[in-house]
Amino acid sequence: MEEIKVGLIGWGTVGDSVAGLLTRQAELIFQKTGVRVRLAKLADVDLEKPREHPMDPGILVQDYREILTDESIRIVVELVGGTTVARTILLEAMEKGKHVVTANKALLAEKGPEIFEMARRKEVSIGFEASVCGGIPLLHSIRRGLVGNRIHSVKGIVNGTTNFILSKMTQESWGYEDALREAQARGFAEMEPSLDVEGWDACHKLVLLVLLAFRRSVSMDSVPREGITEITPQDVSYAAELGYVVKLLAEAKQGEHGIEMGVFPTLVPNHHPLAAVDGAYNAVEVVGDWVGTTLFYGLGAGGAATSSAIVSDIVSVAARLSGKGGDDLSAPTWNEQEPALCPPNLCTSRFYLRFTGQDKPGVLGLLATFLGEEGISIGSVIQKEGGDVVPVVIMTHPAPAGSILKALRRIEALDVVKGKTAVLRALGD
Amino acid sequence: MEEIKVGLIGWGTVGDSVAGLLTRQAELIFQKTGVRVRLAKLADVDLEKPREHPMDPGILVQDYREILTDESIRIVVELVGGTTVARTILLEAMEKGKHVVTANKALLAEKGPEIFEMARRKEVSIGFEASVCGGIPLLHSIRRGLVGNRIHSVKGIVNGTTNFILSKMTQESWGYEDALREAQARGFAEMEPSLDVEGWDACHKLVLLVLLAFRRSVSMDSVPREGITEITPQDVSYAAELGYVVKLLAEAKQGEHGIEMGVFPTLVPNHHPLAAVDGAYNAVEVVGDWVGTTLFYGLGAGGAATSSAIVSDIVSVAARLSGKGGDDLSAPTWNEQEPALCPPNLCTSRFYLRFTGQDKPGVLGLLATFLGEEGISIGSVIQKEGGDVVPVVIMTHPAPAGSILKALRRIEALDVVKGKTAVLRALGD
Numbered sequence: 001m002e003e004i005k006v007g008l009i010g011w012g013t014v015g016d017s018v019a020g021l022l023t024r025q026a027e028l029i030f031q032k033t034g035v036r037v038r039l040a041k042l043a044d045v046d047l048e049k050p051r052e053h054p055m056d057p058g059i060l061v062q063d064y065r066e067i068l069t070d071e072s073i074r075i076v077v078e079l080v081g082g083t084t085v086a087r088t089i090l091l092e093a094m095e096k097g098k099h100v101v102t103a104n105k106a107l108l109a110e111k112g113p114e115i116f117e118m119a120r121r122k123e124v125s126i127g128f129e130a131s132v133c134g135g136i137p138l139l140h141s142i143r144r145g146l147v148g149n150r151i152h153s154v155k156g157i158v159n160g161t162t163n164f165i166l167s168k169m170t171q172e173s174w175g176y177e178d179a180l181r182e183a184q185a186r187g188f189a190e191m192e193p194s195l196d197v198e199g200w201d202a203c204h205k206l207v208l209l210v211l212l213a214f215r216r217s218v219s220m221d222s223v224p225r226e227g228i229t230e231i232t233p234q235d236v237s238y239a240a241e242l243g244y245v246v247k248l249l250a251e252a253k254q255g256e257h258g259i260e261m262g263v264f265p266t267l268v269p270n271h272h273p274l275a276a277v278d279g280a281y282n283a284v285e286v287v288g289d290w291v292g293t294t295l296f297y298g299l300g301a302g303g304a305a306t307s308s309a310i311v312s313d314i315v316s317v318a319a320r321l322s323g324k325g326g327d328d329l330s331a332p333t334w335n336e337q338e339p340a341l342c343p344p345n346l347c348t349s350r351f352y353l354r355f356t357g358q359d360k361p362g363v364l365g366l367l368a369t370f371l372g373e374e375g376i377s378i379g380s381v382i383q384k385e386g387g388d389v390v391p392v393v394i395m396t397h398p399a400p401a402g403s404i405l406k407a408l409r410r411i412e413a414l415d416v417v418k419g420k421t422a423v424l425r426a427l428g429d
Numbered sequence: 430m431e432e433i434k435v436g437l438i439g440w441g442t443v444g445d446s447v448a449g450l451l452t453r454q455a456e457l458i459f460q461k462t463g464v465r466v467r468l469a470k471l472a473d474v475d476l477e478k479p480r481e482h483p484m485d486p487g488i489l490v491q492d493y494r495e496i497l498t499d500e501s502i503r504i505v506v507e508l509v510g511g512t513t514v515a516r517t518i519l520l521e522a523m524e525k526g527k528h529v530v531t532a533n534k535a536l537l538a539e540k541g542p543e544i545f546e547m548a549r550r551k552e553v554s555i556g557f558e559a560s561v562c563g564g565i566p567l568l569h570s571i572r573r574g575l576v577g578n579r580i581h582s583v584k585g586i587v588n589g590t591t592n593f594i595l596s597k598m599t600q601e602s603w604g605y606e607d608a609l610r611e612a613q614a615r616g617f618a619e620m621e622p623s624l625d626v627e628g629w630d631a632c633h634k635l636v637l638l639v640l641l642a643f644r645r646s647v648s649m650d651s652v653p654r655e656g657i658t659e660i661t662p663q664d665v666s667y668a669a670e671l672g673y674v675v676k677l678l679a680e681a682k683q684g685e686h687g688i689e690m691g692v693f694p695t696l697v698p699n700h701h702p703l704a705a706v707d708g709a710y711n712a713v714e715v716v717g718d719w720v721g722t723t724l725f726y727g728l729g730a731g732g733a734a735t736s737s738a739i740v741s742d743i744v745s746v747a748a749r750l751s752g753k754g755g756d757d758l759s760a761p762t763w764n765e766q767e768p769a770l771c772p773p774n775l776c777t778s779r780f781y782l783r784f785t786g787q788d789k790p791g792v793l794g795l796l797a798t799f800l801g802e803e804g805i806s807i808g809s810v811i812q813k814e815g816g817d818v819v820p821v822v823i824m825t826h827p828a829p830a831g832s833i834l835k836a837l838r839r840i841e842a843l844d845v846v847k848g849k850t851a852v853l854r855a856l857g858d
Contacts, residue, residue, distance in 0.1 A: 021577050021719055032576055032644065032762075129574070135720035137566075137574025144756055145558070145566025147461055148450050148740035215461065273726065276702060283724075290450055291564035291737035294727035295712075297702065298720065308720035311577035325757025327573055328748065333461075 003036040004318035007067035009089055010079030011044035011051065014103060014130075014310070017303030018077060020053030021311050029311075035319045035326075041067045052303075068092050075317050077310060078102040083110055094118045094126075099321075099329075101313040103130035103306055109204035113217055119331035125320065127313025127329045132205045133158055133282040135305030136298040137312065140327065142212045142286055149288025151213040153253035155427075156284030157277050158205040160300045161189045161196035162228050162248040166265075167278045169236050170245050176231055188280060198227035199248065199263040206250040206263055213252065213286065214259055216341075217334040224262035224344045231265055235354060235422055238382060238393050239267050242352075244426065245275045258340035260347040267352050267426035274427075345402025350379070350429075353404075354422035355392045355411065359385075363416050364392060370411050371396065374403040389418050395426060432465040433747035436496035438518055439508030440473035440480065443532060443559075443739070446732030447506060449482030450740050458744055462754075466747045470496045481732075497521050504746050506739060507531040512539055523547045523555075528750075528758075530742040532559035532735055538633035542646055548760035554749065556742025556758045561634045562587055562711040564734030565727040566741065569756065571641045571715055578717025580642040582682035584856075585713030586706050587634040589729040590618045590625035591657050591677040595694075596707045598665050599674050605660055617709060627656035628677065628692040635679040635692055642681065642715065643688055645770075646763040653691035653773045660694055664783060664851055667811060667822050668696050671781075673855065674704045687769035689776040696781050696855035703856075774831025779808070779858075782833075783851035784821045784840065788814075792845050793821060799840050800825065803832040818847050824855060 006022065008015055022039045030036055042055055043064040064080075067073055068089070076093040078100060080086045086107050093100050095118070102108070108115060108128055119126040129139050133156075142151070157163050161183055168179040180197065183189035195201050203225045210218050228248050239246050244267035252261035268275045273295050277283040282300025287293050299305035319326030357363040364383060371378060371394070382393040396404070408421050435451065437444055451468045459465055471484055472493040493509075496502055497518070505522040507529060509515045515536050522529050524547070531537070537544060537560055548555040558568050562585075571580070586592050590612055597608035609626065612618035624630050632654045639647050657677050668675050673696035681690035697704045702724050706712040711729025716722050728734035748755025786792040793812060800807060800823070811822040825833070837850050 017719070025577055025579070025719075028579060029577060136723055137570040140574060141566040141570060144745065145569060145741050146737060147744050148454055148458060148737050150454070150457060271705075273702075273705060276700075276705060288737065290446070290454075290733045290740075292728045292731075292734050294565055294725075296723075296725060298723035302721075304719045305721050308575060308577050308717065311719075312574050315576050316573065319757065325759050327756045328754025330754050 002322050003038050004075065004321050005038055005040035005073045006075045006077060006314055007041045007043070007070065007073040008039060008077045008079065009043045009064045009067055010081065011042055012079065013303040014306045015042070015044070015079040016051045016053055017307035018079065018310050019055055021307045022314070023053065029315055033315060033319055034324050035315060035322050037314060037318045040073055041070060043067050064089060068096060073098065074321055075099045075101060075314055077314065078104060081106070083107045087111060087115070090115055091118055094122045094124050097122055097124060099125040099317045101127035101310055101317070103128070103310060105131040105201070105204040105208060109207035109220055112207070112211060116331040125317045125329035126331050127317060129313050130306045130309035132208050133284060133296070134298065134300045134302065135308040136282065136296050136300070137309070138284055138296045139208070139212055141296060143332065144327070146286065146288050146291055149290050152287040152289060153251070154209045154213045154284060154286050155249055155251035155253070157247055157274060157282050158250045158284065158300060159196055159202045159248060160280040160282060161193070162202070163277065163281065164188045164279050165197070166228060166231070166246055166248065169231065169233060170240070173233060173237070175233050176229060197229055199225045202248060202250045202263045206252060206261060209250065209284070210252045210259065210261060211332055211334055214339060215332070215334050216259065216339055217336055218341065222341060224264070224347070226264050228265050232422070234391070235424065238354065239352070241382065242267070242380065242395060243270050244268060245270065246424065247274060254339065255342050255348065257346045258342035260342040262347065264425045267424055269428055272427060345400060347401050348398045349401065350398050350426040351396045351404050352424040352426050353394045353396065355394070356389050356418045357392050358416040358418065359388060359390045360416055366414060366416065367392060367394065367411060371407050374407040375399070376403055376407060398429065431751050432467050433504065433750050434467055434469035434502045435504045435506060435743055436470045436472070436499065436502040437468060437506045437508065438472045438493045438496055439510065440471055441508065442732040443735045444473070444508040445480045445482055446736035447508065447739050448484055450736045451743070452482065462744060462748055464744060464747045464751050464753055466743060469502055470499060472496050493518060497525060502527065503750055504528045504530060504743055506743065507533060510535070512536045516540060516544070519544055520547055523551045523553050526551055526553060528554040528746045530556035530739055530746070532557070532739060534560040534630070534633040534637060538636035538649055541636070541640065545760040554746045554758035555760050556746060558742050559735045559738035561637050562713060562725070563727065563729045563731065564737040565711065565725050565729070566738070567713055567725045568637070568641055570725060572761065573756070575715065575717050575720055578719050581716040581718060582680070583638045583642045583713060583715050584678055584680035584682070586676055586703060586711050587679045587713065587729065588625055588631045588677060589709040589711060590622065591631070592706065592710065593617045593708050594626070595657060595660070595675055595677065598660065598662060599669070602662060602666070604662055605658060626658050628654045631677060631679045631692045635681060635690060638679065638713070639681045639688065639690060640761055640763055643768060644761070644763050645688065645768055646765055647770065651770060653693070653776070655693050657694050661851070663820070664853065667783065668781070670811065671696070671809065671824060672699050673697060674699065675853065676703060683768065684771050684777060686775045687771040689771040691776065693854045696853055698857055701856060774834070775829050777827045777829050779827050779855040780825045780833050781853040781855050782823045782825065784823070785818050785847045786821050787845045787847065788817060788819045789845055795843060795845065796821060796823065796840060800836050803836040804828070805832055805836060827858065
C-alpha cells in the first residue's frame, strides 16, 4: 500500500487543525477511500508555541525549504498566508512537480493567474476549496456539481467577522464599535480589523467566486467594495422596521451590460434564506439556468471547519496519486476579457437612502422630484415627526448606481438637506 | 478530439430535460471542461408524445437494447424508474462495461448492494447524484467534500411533494386533503400519492444518505417511517403556537446505541434553517466532527434541476474517459453490520403529544404522572378552556420512543382520555 506523504508549511490555528485531522482520522480516511495519507513534515519558524494537537517532534522543521527539497513529499500544503513567502512556496513546490493545497484567498485573488498558470504548466493539482467559506464544499460544487449550468448569479455572506459584528448590531442593538470589540475579545476579529471590516477579505473571495462561476479573471481593483464601518444602529433599526437585516454581501450577477459585482453592506429581506445566516456562519446562494437556486451553508472560518476542506483536497490528490479515483483538482481556466464587466455606474440595485432634512414642508417632495428626474422610482418611505432636522428614509426600486450618485449630488447641495446621505444596497426586485 | 457518446433510456420529464441540457449546453460544457459529450441514442417506447426539447429523429429508438448493444456508447443514463426494467438495464449496461448514471432512488435503496457490486466488479463508474435532492450537489459533497469527517448526523427535507403540502397547511391553514388536491392540480403530487405522502420516497433517499454518510447498508424495512396523512390543521396550529413548523424529516444520527434513523413528520423550531425551507425546495443538514454544521439547499425535483445533477455525473465520467480529469464516481463501499443500528424503541427524540381529555380536574396531573413514571419529563404544556373534551398538548424533553409508547398505552386506557393521541417528533434538545 503506497503511502502519500504530505508536507505542511505554517503551524498556526488552521495548520494545527489540519495536522490534528490528518493524524487522528487517518484510519477513517483509509476506510473511506483506501488511501493512506501521512503528514511527513511540518514547518514553522515557531515550533515551541503550545498547540492543540502536539506532533511527533521527528516531523517538525523550522525551514520550509526542507519540505520543498524532500523528494518523497508529493503534496505541499501552504498555510503561511500573505502574498510574499506563500507565493514563493507555492511556485517553487509546483516547479518541483509537487501538488499543492492552499487556503490563501489573498494570494489567489491577487496573483491567481500566475499561480494557476504554473499548476497548468507543471500539470499538478491545486486544491483551494478552503479559501472560500471554510469547510463548505462550495467551490467544487460550483465547478463540477453545477458544470452543466450557465451561472446567473452568486451572492453570499463570505466573511464571518463582519457577519458576527452585524448580527450583534441587529440582535443586541449594539453600535459598531462595541460589536467590533466583542468580536475582538472572542477572537473573531483581528486587533487590526481592516482586512475584514473594510471588505477586503470578502473581495478576495468574490474574485475567486467570479473565476469559478463565470470563468472570468478580475483584478481586486475592478471590484467595487464598501465595508461595514459606517453602518449605524439607526440604519440597522430602520432596516428592521422595513423588514430587512443588514448583511455584508459579496455578489456577482450576469446583467444586461455584463457582470455586475461588488462587496456591499446590503439590506436582505427577512424571508430570504441569507437573512437567517448569523454569527460566524457563511452561506452562498448560486443560481444556475438549469438547477435554479441553490444555497450552501456552514462555518466559514475556524481551524476545524477549514481543515475539513483542506483535507478533502489532500485526499483527492492522494487518491489520484494512488490510482484510487480522486476528484479533479486541476487549475481552473479563465478568460481575461469575457464575459464583459458592467461599468459600476450602470450596475443596478435597489437602494436604501437615509437623508437628514430640515423638518419643513416640501422636503420630501424635493427629494422625490430630484430622484424622479434621474429616473429613480420610490418603493417606500419612512418619515417621522421629530426636531428641527429629521431623517427621511427612502427605499428605491432598482436603479443604476450612477443615477443614484447624480441625484445625491444635487440633493446634498440643497439648503434643507443636512450632512451626508447614508446609502446602502437592498436585495429584491 | 474524442467525443464521448451517451445513450439515454427513458424520455419522460427528466429525460426530456437531460436531452435538452446536453444538446443546448454542449458548447458551454466543452468550454468549461474540454470534454465533448454527445447524446447518440435516446430510447423510449413512446416517441410521439410532444416534448419540450424535440430531438433529431435519427437518434430516437424504441428498444433500449439498441443502446445496450451499441459499442460506441460509453455511458448509459437510466431514467426509466421503477425496480424491474431499470434494474435489468443497469446490470446489463455495466456487464457490457458501460458506465452508468441514474436518478433511480427506489432501485438503489432496494437493490443497492447488487447494483453497486456489479459496478465494482466491472470497474465502471456509477453516478447517482440526482437520486437524492434533485439538483443539489449533496451526495458528492458528503462523500468527497466531507471525507475527513466522521458524520454525526444527516437530516433534512428530501421530498418536495410533502413539503409543498405541509407548507400550504402551515401558510394557508388548509387541511391535508385540500393541500394534497392543490399539489395534484399543480403536478407536484401523483394522482396515486402514497409513494410521497406515506414517506416511501423520503425513506429511499434516507437509505442512500445513510449509505454515504455512515457507509452502512440498511434495508428499507429497517427504517421507521411515518407519512403526513394523519397531520391535522389542529396540530399545525399548535405547533405554530409553540414556535415550530411541521416538516417531514428524514434523519439519521449517531446515538448512544447506534444509528438512530427514521422518516417522521417533525416539529422544527422556527429559528432552525430547515424551518424556512418551503414548497418544492429540499435541504439537508449534515454535521461532521470537524466541519461542524453544514446545509445544502435547492430544488429537490423537476426536470431542469434534476438534469443538472445527471449532466454533472455524465461530464465527470466523460472527462475521465477523455483523460481530462473528472471526479471519481466509483461505487460506494459499505458495511453490512457496522455501525450498529439503534433499536427503534431506544431511539431518542423530543415528542409532541396531543391528548383529548375530559375537562375534569386532575387529568393533566394523571398525564404528567404516567409520563413521569416512564422517565419522560415535560418541557411545555398547552391546555385551554373548552367543552366537555379538551385537547392537552405536551412537549416532552428527549425520551426514548419505547417509553413514550408504554406511557401512551397506559394513558389511553384511562376513562378520562378519549380517542388516540397525536404523536409527532420535535427537533431540539
